Ligand SMILES: [Zn+2]
């Protein structure tokens with residue numbers, strides 16, 4: 615009896631169904647009522663960009679809101695691919711896809727074949743709310759963090775008596791702002807991958823040569839953190855408003871209230887408004903202004919990633 619040819623199965627495209635998730639059900643049930651209630655109170659409306667993100671999530675990946683028809687030449691099947699919202703702040707699907715695409719781009723086209731180390735820098739509670747609202751300030755903080763780590767790497771290279779060549783010691787980094795902490799609390803902080811060494815050139819147009827550096831010791835991390843801290847302190851003393859000026863400048867009171875509650879781990883609405891939420895995370899017991907703090911309350915976490923960054927599947 616002739617054997618039947620094996621069926622060639624193409625994995626094809628499996629459509630996700632966002633409408634089955636708890637988050638989707640929650641928003642579908644309550645979003646418009648919630649927004650209408652807020653709109654009924656003058657001064658409590660959420661900004662347009664927040665409403666746009668939330669409503670966009672309810673349309674993301676749902677065929678009723680538009681789709682493309684794609685054809686697979688291997689199995690000759692057609693599939694419907696729903697349009698996505700391309701949101702940057704709320705939609706888990708679009709956020710996850712952007713994260714994977716960015717990681718694949720960095721690994722394939724940006725990061726060199728050198729050791730890479732991740733540096734994570736977090737801010738004290740007293741600075742988080744301001745940095746979350748003021749992107750120029752956040753950019754300053756990011757620049758300080760990046761430059762100090764570069765100067766640490768150059769210092770290590772000098773300590774090893776490496777020849778600095780025609781252009782001095784150069785390194786490289788990709789520094790990404792993450793706005794949420796582990797409990798989805800508002801916590802702007804930085805995840806950066808740094809080349810774990812320095813490049814030099816013997817002559818101006820000569821080839822770049824890489825020098826690997828030893829892993830940082832706790833004393834090196836202390837040195838780096840103390841330097842970041844002192845620069846941050848002078849930045850904040852020099853060029854930002856007082857707490858009162860900052861709060862009067864921010865016009866959307868509701869957003870500021872929600873953000874402040876999120877930073878400090880407190881309930882923001884209802885009867886429990888202002889109540890601490892210790893189950894989610896434990897904030898500093900009494901957030902004090904940074905200038906009163908004798909010790910740096912920022913923190914640095916380091917992680918060696920290896921000779922190659924881990925590759926994401928595209
Ligand atoms: Zn196929």
Ligand SMILES: [Zn+2]
Nearest residue numbers: 674699705708
């Ligand atoms: Zn989306």
